[in-house]
Structure formats: structure tokens, C-alpha cells
Amino acid sequence: MGGDGEVLAPCGRCRQLLFEHGGRSLLVETAAGIMTMDEFLPGAFGPEDLEKAK
Numbered sequence: 001m002g003g004d005g006e007v008l009a010p011c012g013r014c015r016q017l018l019f020e021h022g023g024r025s026l027l028v029e030t031a032a033g034i035m036t037m038d039e040f041l042p043g044a045f046g047p048e049d050l051e052k053a054k
Contacts, residue, residue: 007029016044019044022037023037
């Protein structure tokens with residue numbers, strides 16, 4: 001949230017960290033409403049993708 005209380009989108013680095021630690025199903029409040037990280041950051045690369053590469 002911004003200083004005025006408005007919902008802000010997390011920066012790119014924060015989005016990646018949220019995705020890596022919260023997973024695809026993590027719920028995020030956005031200006032467009034509640035979304036999963038998978039919806040908010042489509043095509044993201046996560047820890048499970050490393051397992052697929054082995």
C-alpha cells in the first residue's frame with residue numbers, strides 16, 4: 001500500500017520473491033482485485049521448474 005492507503009503493485013523483484021516463497025496459489029491484493037500469483041505473474045519460473053529440468 002502506498003502512503004495514501006491505495007493498493008500498489010509490487011515491483012518485479014518483489015513479485016519474483018512472492019512467487020518463489022508463496023507459490024502459484026498465493027493470493028495477492030491488486031488494484032484489479034484479489035489474484036493468485038499465477039494470474040498476477042504469468043509464465044513465472046519457480047523452484048518446481050528446476051526439478052523438471054533435472
